[in-house]
């Protein structure tokens with residue numbers, strides 16, 4: 128499954144997949160679910176979760192400046208507050224949109 132088109136429309140990312148289906152993802156929800164190690168934490172080999180202090184998110188945190196494809200399997204999102212370490216895979220986006 129690959130996106131045929133990705134657009135930011137208002138407060139959402141709209142993805143049209145190559146099978147013709149569409150997903151709409153709210154930017155704020157995506158930012159709150161950012162899968163990067165800083166936001167989601169990182170598990171060690173024992174399964175212990177290490178997580179930094181929760182960041183204060185403001186209006187800029189939910190504004191998407193731009194996005195760029197990563198390795199054909201994901202997009203990297205660049206947020207208004209400078210955060211850009213979250214890599215969102217197609218699978219992750221598809222799943223998030225269906226919840």
Ligand SMILES: [Zn+2]
Pocket residue numbers: 161162163164165166167210212213
């Ligand atoms: Zn993050």
